[in-house]
Amino acid sequence: MRMTAMPAPARPAVPQHLAIVMDGNGRWAQQRRRPRVVGHRAGARAVNLTIDFCLQRGIGALTLFAFSSENWGRPEEEVGALMKLFLNALEREVDELHRRGVRVRFIGERERFVDPIRARMATAEAQTAGNGRLHLNIAASYGGRQDIAAAARALAREAAAGRLDPERIDQAAVAAHVALADLPPPDLFIRTGGDCRISNFLLWQLAYTELWFTETLWPDVDAGLLQRALDDYAGRERRFGLTSAQIAAMETPA
Ligand code: IPE
Ligand code: IPE
Numbered sequence: 536m537r538m539t540a541m542p543a544p545a546r547p548a549v550p551q552h553l554a555i556v557m558d559g560n561g562r563w564a565q566q567r568r569r570p571r572v573v574g575h576r577a578g579a580r581a582v583n584l585t586i587d588f589c590l591q592r593g594i595g596a597l598t599l600f601a602f603s604s605e606n607w608g609r610p611e612e613e614v615g616a617l618m619k620l621f622l623n624a625l626e627r628e629v630d631e632l633h634r635r636g637v638r639v640r641f642i643g644e645r646e647r648f649v650d651p652i653r654a655r656m657a658t659a660e661a662q663t664a665g666n667g668r669l670h671l672n673i674a675a676s677y678g679g680r681q682d683i684a685a686a687a688r689a690l691a692r693e694a695a696a697g698r699l700d701p702e703r704i705d706q707a708a709v710a711a712h713v714a715l716a717d718l719p720p721p722d723l724f725i726r727t728g729g730d731c732r733i734s735n736f737l738l739w740q741l742a743y744t745e746l747w748f749t750e751t752l753w754p755d756v757d758a759g760l761l762q763r764a765l766d767d768y769a770g771r772e773r774r775f776g777l778t779s780a781q782i783a784a785m786e787t788p789a
């Protein structure tokens with residue numbers, strides 16, 4: 536897949552790249568009068584279901600918001616439980632993902648994780664590096680603002696070293712330094728849990744992404760719901776700042 540700063544206007548039937556804010560685990564557990572961690576555990580099942588769905592539908596890239604930079608501020612007990620679940624999932628799932636041709640990568644501030652988790656992340660990436668059926672990107676300790684700030688730092692370092700003329704820093708240069716630079720930006724964004732916000736997910740990358748929100752809590756997600764989002768997406772017209780007539784002209788073969 537090739538990265539493009541501004542994708543050509545198009546209306547592909549199926550998104551190439553799907554990005555999901557998996558929200559509502561805590562409320563799912565609270566509704567059942569169970570501790571929040573029970574919701575996170577149930578949420579892991581929905582992750583597997585979503586990966587299956589993407590493989591079946593031929594979606595080339597899936598980026599999941601698993602843990603935000605801001606989520607470190609949650610109660611210690613919840614953060615600890617999430618870390619344990621994350622490590623367990625890494626230990627349990629990666630061989631099977633590899634067998635199915637999934638390339639696993641992590642975006643976010645990796646240095647904030649403890650060594651055993653960082654080691655597992657590196658192993659998962661190395662083991663699956665040659666796969667291309669589905670690019671699975673896990674956003675963990677990720678923040679969109681932090682991502683853009685890191686890109687600015689990298690560009691500033693190049694400029695300070697005399698390797699880059701500051702006047703040549705354009706959107707393509709920034710796009711090349713943010714996370715997921717080698718993938719097309721997400722076509723479709725889904726957020727479960729009923730809140731209509733981005734919560735510091737992929738800020739740069741979502742500039743022209745189609746947004747879709749649902750009240751359904753993440754652990755209750757099923758293939759039918761994902762298909763509804765895809766059906767809605769298929770009916771939209773992506774104009775990228777142009778007019779509807781211009782888009783129609785581009786879609787009609789000459
Ligand atoms: C999303 O579910 C998972 C993470 C943020 C780790 P929440 O834990 O935010 O669930 P709610 O929003 O409190 O229901
Ligand atoms: C966004 O959910 C982060 C993840 C799903 C990992 P939050 O629950 O952290 O978002 P807010 O706090 O409702 O904005």
Ligand code: MG
Nearest residue numbers: 558559560728
């Ligand atoms: Mg939440």
